[in-house]
Amino acid sequence: DADVTQTPRNRITKTGKRIMLECSQTKGHDRMYWYRQDPGLGLRLIYYSFDVKDINKGEISDGYSVSRQAQAKFSLSLESAIPNQTALYFCATSDPTRTGGAQYFGPGTRLLVL
Amino acid sequence: GESVGLHLPTLSVQEGDNSIINCAYSNSASDYFIWYKQESGKGPQFIIDIRSNMDKRQGQRVTVLLNKTVKHLSLQIAATQPGDSAVYFCAEIESNFGNEKLTFGTGTRLTIIP
Numbered sequence: 001d002a003d004v005t006q007t008p009r010n011r012i013t014k015t016g017k018r019i020m021l022e023c024s025q026t027k028g029h030d031r032m033y034w035y036r037q038d039p040g041l042g043l044r045l046i047y048y049s050f051d052v053k054d055i056n057k058g059e060i061s062d063g064y065s066v067s068r069q070a071q072a073k074f075s076l077s078l079e080s081a082i083p084n085q086t087a088l089y090f091c092a093t094s095d096p097t098r099t100g101g102a103q104y105f106g107p108g109t110r111l112l113v114l
Numbered sequence: 115g116e117s118v119g120l121h122l123p124t125l126s127v128q129e130g131d132n133s134i135i136n137c138a139y140s141n142s143a144s145d146y147f148i149w150y151k152q153e154s155g156k157g158p159q160f161i162i163d164i165r166s167n168m169d170k171r172q173g174q175r176v177t178v179l180l181n182k183t184v185k186h187l188s189l190q191i192a193a194t195q196p197g198d199s200a201v202y203f204c205a206e207i208e209s210n211f212g213n214e215k216l217t218f219g220t221g222t223r224l225t226i227i228p
Contacts, residue, residue, distance in 0.1 A: 004157075039218065040217060040220060042203065042218045042220040042221060043158070043218045045216075067198050090157050091159070092157075094214075096209070096214060098161045099208040101146050101148075101209065101216065102148050102160050102163055103160075103205075103216065104160060105150075105157035105158045105159070106154055106157050107155075107157045108155075108156070
């Protein structure tokens, strides 16, 4: 969906490197989320933010950090990447007052940690 | 623990036929349900939603049915087309004073046979 964009779309990195995944949205939603998707496990929530300066841990936040730079931008960092962080990462947005809680996803970033 | 699951991990349907994808949920406090479609290499795409005070909702070629008695949700796709081939997964949301708890299922792969 063009309303939610993610960069890069693909990334290969080495163990121990720091990387940042970025997400931008033009939907005007206050809430933003980062998920990872692994085969057979579905989507798992890493971090979420209900507004600028609001940061909350999800179910698998260890090894990750986030920054909500503006309403439209939410970035995910891996401070020291490890191979089991190889996954597909999705950013999502929502506005319960308008969408009833439904989340709208970006195209994903495929990350490979060697 | 609470879970959202699917009865069948894969489903193959002849083009033009109708398909039904099922989902079981266990959180009786969930008040909002969503179906997503995820095509290969893309992010999950919102299809249709339904609130817990409804038992049926129709969209374009899709119908969602909710049976709260047995905690069952289904997605019916009419007159399937090749473009319907994708992974479909349900999500349930429990709203709690502005803090939505969203749980995703792992998905069913729908394959449309030409």
